[in-house]
Amino acid sequence: MRPDARAWFADRTTTATSLDRIDVAALLHAKHRGGHRISVVLPARNEEATVGRLVADLRAHWMRRTPLVDELVVVDSDSTDATAAVARAAGASVVATTDVLPAHGTRRGKGEALWKSLAATTGDLVVFLDADLLGDVAHYVPGLLGPLLTDPQVDYVKGCYTRPLQVGDVVLPAGGGRVTELTARPLLNALWPELAGVVQPLGGEYAGRRTALEQVPFVASYGVEVGLLVDLLRLGGLASLAQVDLGERRHTSQGVEALGEMAGQVVATVLARAASAPDASGLLTRFRHDGAGFVPRTSSVAVDERPPMGTVPEYRARLAG
Ligand SMILES: O=c1ccn([C@@H]2O[C@H](COP(=O)(O)OP(=O)(O)O)[C@@H](O)[C@H]2O)c(=O)[nH]1
Numbered sequence: 001m002r003p004d005a006r007a008w009f010a011d012r013t014t015t016a017t018s019l020d021r022i023d024v025a026a027l028l029h030a031k032h033r034g035g036h037r038i039s040v041v042l043p044a045r046n047e048e049a050t051v052g053r054l055v056a057d058l059r060a061h062w063m064r065r066t067p068l069v070d071e072l073v074v075v076d077s078d079s080t081d082a083t084a085a086v087a088r089a090a091g092a093s094v095v096a097t098t099d100v101l102p103a104h105g106t107r108r109g110k111g112e113a114l115w116k117s118l119a120a121t122t123g124d125l126v127v128f129l130d131a132d133l134l135g136d137v138a139h140y141v142p143g144l145l146g147p148l149l150t151d152p153q154v155d156y157v158k159g160c161y162t163r164p165l166q167v168g169d170v171v172l173p174a175g176g177g178r179v180t181e182l183t184a185r186p187l188l189n190a191l192w193p194e195l196a197g198v199v200q201p202l203g204g205e206y207a208g209r210r211t212a213l214e215q216v217p218f219v220a221s222y223g224v225e226v227g228l229l230v231d232l233l234r235l236g237g238l239a240s241l242a243q244v245d246l247g248e249r250r251h252t253s254q255g256v257e258a259l260g261e262m263a264g265q266v267v268a269t270v271l272a273r274a275a276s277a278p279d280a281s282g283l284l285t286r287f288r289h290d291g292a293g294f295v296p297r298t299s300s301v302a303v304d305e306r307p308p309m310g311t312v313p314e315y316r317a318r319l320a321g
């Protein structure tokens, strides 16, 4: 690792692997002393199997027992299952991406749900968690908030964790984060070596200051994490970033075929951010074998992004109001 990445990794990595490793009382005090309002956002597309327990746990811990979180919003991202009803029944506020900033239309993708979440929440600190997380992850919330509540220089905090991989009924102790290991990490190391210390650049659990998040574009697809990381590096420098070891992360994993398109979206975003990038086609061709021969399938992975929320008139009017 380059000296700047190594120094960042040493200075900006903290540990919050369980609740007994976190001084929640101190965080509550810092929240009140700083006059902070905290939003938790769960982008969810067809997560009826996991979103209810997750919402119930997070509300019990951080809204009922300990008033750390002020609002918990599930962003329903064109779900075709009962995600919205299950989340609402568990106590979450639920907004459909189509209902937020309707004049701007709705694009497909996780990043779109996250971009719209800024217009559907009010916290000056925003925590993002995937809605397909498994196991006890309540500590993720105070863990991610810690650096934001205690260090005014930090604008964005990434969770990091070991990533078991579930294959059928077997859970392998490692192997998760396939797009990270095979695509994002090599590209980030090559193009932004100062980010080499980021353990989970694509991890879906992170938190940020609204004042920073509203100044950067949100890639509508799965390119959103890598796009935010590069854009927030450019906005505030390495010193404005931090990461927290949250222990282990398990989630409902997609197959390699779906991850192929995700990887394409990550690569397209990296190419769009790397000024020296050739004029990327925005297309990805993959192949299946139909028994007789290889059948190509081309899909668009072109970067489709939303502008910084701070430039959207309706958002600015809401802030002014
Ligand atoms: O168009 C989308 C795709 C995904 N997601 C959500 O984003 C999170 C991460 O997506 P996914 O689990 O598909 O990615 P993985 O974790 O498998 O890489 C999950 O809560 C999804 O429900 C979303 O809100 N809209």
Ligand SMILES: O=C(O)[C@@H](COP(=O)(O)O)O[C@H]1O[C@H](CO)[C@@H](O)[C@H](O)[C@H]1O
Residues within 6 Å of the ligand: 110, 130, 163, 165, 175, 176, 177, 178, 179, 180, 181, 202, 203, 204, 205, 222, 223, 224, 225, 226, 252, 253, 254, 259, 262
């Ligand atoms: O890190 C990764 O390689 C991918 C896939 O993880 P798995 O191989 O399914 O554990 O998962 C992440 O990437 C997505 C794109 O940035 C994020 O949106 C997901 O939240 C995150 O789980």
